[in-house]
Amino acid sequence: MKQIIQDLKQGNTILEEVPAPQVKAGQVLIKTSRTLVSLGTERMLVEFGKANFIAKARQQPDKVKQVLDKMKTDGVMPTLEAVFNKLNQPLPLGYCNVGTVVAVGKGVSEFQVGDRVASNGNHAEFVSVPKNLVAKIPENVSDEEAAFTVIGAIGLQGIRLVNPTFGETIAVIGLGLIGLVTAELLKANGCKVIGLDFDQQKVDLAKEKGIKAVNPGQGTDPVKYVLENTFGIGADGIVITASSQSNEIIHQAAEMSRKKGRIVLVGVIGLDIQRADFFEKELSFQVSCSYGPGRYDDDYEQKGIDYPIGYVRWTEKRNFEAILQAIASGQLDVKPLITERVKLENYEEIYGDMRKQGSIASILEFPENSKQNSKVKVSERKFKASEGVFGIIGAGNFTSSTIIPGMKAADANLKYIASAGGLSAKTLAKKGEVAYASSDYKEILEDKDVDMVMITTRHNLHASMAKEALLAGKHVFVEKPLCLNAEELEEIAKISEEKNKMVIVGFNRRFSPLAVKMKSLLGEGPKNIIATMNAGFIPSDVWIHDLEVGGGRIIGEACHYIDLCTYLAGSKVVSVCMNALGTAPEENTDNASILLKYENGTNAVINYFANGSKSYSKERIEAFSQERTFILDNWRSLKGYGVKGFSKMKTKQDKGHKVQFGQLVNSLKKGGKSIVPFEETYNTTLASFAAIESLKQGRWIGVDEIKVSKKVKGQETVLV
Template sequence: MKQIIQDLKKGDTILEEVPVPKVKGGSVLIKTTRSLVSLGTERMLVDFGKANFLDKARQQPDKVKMVLDKVKTDGLKPTLDAVFNKLGQPLPLGYCNVGEVVTVGKGVTEFQIGDRVASNGNHAEFVCIPKNLVAKIPDNVSDEEAAFTVVGAIGLQGIRLLNPTFGETIVVVGLGLIGLVTAELLLANGCNVIGFDYDAKKVAMAKEKGIVAINPGEGTNQVKFLENYTNGVGADGVIITASNKSNEIISQSAQMCRKRGRIILVGVIGLDISRADFYEKEISFQVSCSYGPGRYDDNYEQKGQDYPIGYVRWTEKRNFEAVLNAISKKVLKVEPLITERISLNDYQSIYGNMNNPNSIASILIYDNNAEQKSVVAMDQRSFKAQKGVIGIVGAGNFTSSTILPNLKKIQANIKYIASSGGLTGTIMAKKYAVSNSTTDYSEILKDEEVDLVLITTRHNMHAPMVLEAIKVGKSVFVEKPLAIKETELEDIVAAYKDAKVNVSVGFNRRFAPLAIKMKKLLGSDESPMNIVATMNAGAIPADVWVHDMEIGGGRILGEACHYIDLCSYLTGSKVVAVCMNAMGSNPEENTDNASILLQYENGSNAVINYFSNGSKAYSKERVEVFSQERTLVMDNWRKLKAFGFKGFSKSSSKQDKGHFNQFEQLVEQQKNGGYPIIPFDSVINTTKASFAALQSLKSGQWIKL
């Protein structure tokens, strides 16, 4: 299928060929017939992509500070690699999609194949959208009219926050697409509506809809006009739908308001607010969040958990439905806003000149004969009779920033990369010469030429995918953790016993050059030692999927396991008992800040401090080892200091966490045979120790393995 994307690095807007998304549970797959180009929002993304690096930095000063902090801790090259990798991930454009449901995901009952629906899908021939972001289209509403559903919901949510009453005077600043729709909905609400815009065409269009529309560029003083229009009272409320960096808009909006007036920001403007403008009139100000309640809430959007209507009357989906109802009843007339209708293949006639003053709403028309392919071939290399042929499942940031660059260095043979949406996998496939991009990972499992599967998906998918790969006779490398439930681990152990394949887990720290150096210095006599390992992990927002115990398993299972494996590697022994304590009055809910104590078979002890409340300016990782009146101190995989060792005192290098060595050994082992790069019983011991840490926290006791 074809999809429009924005290259943030080069600035190009591209029509890319990508595989069709695979429908997920709780979602529907839609074949697009029309989509609406939101010129204001999409112009910002296009302009950002075309800007040089200095201008990009100026537009995102908060990101610049993060980059500078990372340079201090990780060094210049790793930081630059991370920045360029992020910029190398294109953005899909568009969020106003109309089409026909062609596949219904598990758990969806409110939609059927053949339903006409509107959604926030991208400009793509097929889109997979969660059910709470999809609304049925009334029979008397055309596909072109329904394409205005989402922009209508954005305007409607601004109105709901303003809460206007019949007869109030409301100002709309900015009569672009969202502004015109907002103004018309306000009229339907019984308000006196005044609109301001510097575009004569938009002002004229607003006047045709019965809006009192003014072009300030013709000499009208907006504040004085409002004083005269309202007999000195001022506007009851202002909705700002403009896109402008100036601080003047917010100041003028406050001056136009009556005492205790309300201002709602829907657009993007400068927000250097004068206290006096707001203080004297006690004006309230609020920013509207997109389509309505539920936006950016994974429980609502991704998991399909609706808000009870008795408590949240207007969710984003209900706002969609309200807009469609308004169009159906001719209360909202959107067809006059359409200024051009363009075939998807001719998309550059829109994106090549997004500053066209004559454009308000551009409609993209899609080919009814679009093919539903789940695999797109990128090149036609032959992999017959080769060993170590790889299929990658998962195309997230870690895959693009770490896995693929390292596999490229060792010239690994990668036949597939699978991603749920198709776009990220396709972009990576083009960049790293991967032969096929797919949205159906079963294609990898069915291909007899693939003998090694790399799994880098969300954590809850690791164990099921490992089991599937083992059952079809393929070796597996899975990013940590191996499993997030003990029953899953038991199933993997049972399947592995009878399998003739290797299972490896991405505990890369043991392959880091400084870890290898530490192991060599400590010797192989397995004498007891004490280890203190600290991960200054940094805070992650509470709503990120990693914290969801059913999806991510939490950060102890997902990240601290790295250091359990590292301690096991350095001690040369296995964990026999675990105890964990966490910070706070309710520690079970704060595993981001925890200390794990490990006892080993050979008498070694280890303490792993996993903290998220430290400064980002401090080293992210630090390991101290005490053994036989000697001490090693490793700082952030860049420096190693030794005390009490003959002939060695310190070493330093660029930051290297062992990924290259790990993948080099993995591919070499797969080609030439041999044991897993990490003994399987060690992987199981580390995973069990991770489970035991959480069990210890709940019980308040040591847990024996």
């Protein structure tokens, strides 16, 4: 299928051939007929992409600070590689989509194949959209009218926040697409509306809709104009839909407001607010969040959990439906706003000059015969089974920044990369010279050429995909963690043994030259090990904290350090005790100390903390043995104290990925043994589960206590 994307590095807007997305649970797959180009929002994205590196940095000073902090801890080159990796990831454009439902995901009952729907899908021939971001289109509303649904909802949410009552005067500053829709909806609500814009064409269009509008650029003072038209009282409410860096807009909005007036910002403006403006009149100011309640809430948008209507009357989906009803009833007439209709293949007529005079709303028309292809050929490479052929499932940031470069450097035979959305797979396939990009991972499992499947998805999918790959006769490499519970671990172990296939987890740190050197110097016998992970704060709403999706940071991330300690100890964990920050034990912590007791007497402590300074080293490992001390700092240096013939070793930051992938590719091509013994991976995974169980029970937990116990009828699984 075709999709419009923005290349953030080169600045080009591209119509790319990508795999059509697969419908996900809780979503609907839509075949697009029309999309609306939001000239304001999309112009900012396009112009950001075209800006040079310095200009991009100036527009994002907070990101520059993050880059400088990372340089201090990780070094210049790793930081620059991370920055350029981000810029190499294209941005899908568009968020006003109309089409027909062609597939319905699991758990969706309110939509059926054949329904005409509006959604916030991109400019793509097929989109898979969560059900709470989709609304049915009334029969008397055309597809191109329905394309205004999302834009209308943005304006409507601003109106709901300004809370107008019948007869009030509301000023709308900025009569672009959202501003014109906002003004018309306010008029339908029984308000007296005053529109302000420097574009005379937009002012004239507003007047045609019965809205009192003026162009300050023609000599009219906007503040005096509003005061004159409100008998000196001022506007009851102000909705700012303008886009400008100027601070003058918020100052004028305050001046034209009545005492205790309400100001709502929908657009993007300078916000250097003068206290006196708001203090004297006791004004209220609020920023509107996109389409309405539910926006950016994963429970609402991704999991489909609706807000009860008795408590949240207008969610983003119900705002979509309200706009469609307003169009159907004639309260909102969007046809006069359409400036041009352009076929998808002629998209450059819009994106070539997004500042051309007279443009308000541009409609993209999609072909009726769009092809729903799930696989796109990227290169002409040929493959044969048993030649060490890989297929990658998952195309997220880690795959882009680490796996693709590492596997490419190892001269891996990469035949597939798959992602449910399709676009990210195509992007990384080009970057890594992968033969095919796909949106259906099952194509990898069914291909006889593929010897090993690499799984780099979100954590909750690791176990099920690993089992599928093993049953399909493939070796498996899984980015940590292997699974999220003991039952999944037992099933994977059983299938792996039955099929005689390797299962390897991406515990890369044991392959770092510094870790290898430390182990060789430590030698045999019991040791004291302290591993400190200055993990950094991650907001609670990020998926890693969701126990059902990410498993929490201890199981999802701290397992790295359990494996590293196991590698350095040369032994297996027998018991675990974990204590977390705070007075009450919490299963989902990311501030904890984990104590590990090993068979050979080694004692290890893993301090996994999220409350430290970013300017301090992210990772530090200390080892004590036979009157010697070793300190490994952030994978850049290793120092030895009391060690004959060794004092220090320095490298550029190296967490072992390059060596890991090199050994992995070599092992697969030559049919060698697993690069990480599965019994160690099994033990490490059980130890991570034991850490959580220890926190729950407040005691040491033996690794052998973590086993699966099923009730007689097999309906419930519990850890004992």
